[in-house]
Amino acid sequence: MKYLFKTGFLLLSFSLILTSCRNEQENEEKSEVERLMDDPDNKVEVKDGGDKIKIETAEGDEIKIKKDDGEYKKKIDRADGSESKVKVDDGEVKVKTDN
Template sequence: MKYLFKTSLCILALSIGFVSCRDSEKEDEKTEVQELMEDPDNKVEVKDDGNKIKIETAEGDEIKIKMDDGEYKKKVDRADGSESKLKIEDGEVKKKTDN
């Protein structure tokens, strides 16, 4: 009986430890956009109840994200003159890069 009780107690302690570690990792994960928005050096504009986001970074990059009729569009104009566009519609991702 002692052996069964000790084993059950150890298994319970391990399972609680694994669950608590897993939850803390989820809280630490942030998307690239969230990190850019929280950076105090960046200028952030949000319009149309969050459907349009414009971020200007300290390096001179300009990032525009908008949602239009169920599709997401992301446009990045870099300070060096290059540009990239990302479009997500119906689960399909289209990427275009201009240098």
């Protein structure tokens, strides 16, 4: 009986440790957009219930993310004048970069 109680207690404590570590790891994983939105130095505008997001960074970069009919578009205008566009449509990713 003593052996059964010790084994049960060890298994319970081990499972609690693994669960708490897993939850901590999930909270740390944020996307690039979430990190930019959480930065207090950046100016963030959200429109149309989250379908349009505009972020202006402290460095002068401007990032626009838009969702239309299941299609995502991301446009980045950098302070140095370069521009990048990413379009995701039906799993197909198209990248266009202008320098």
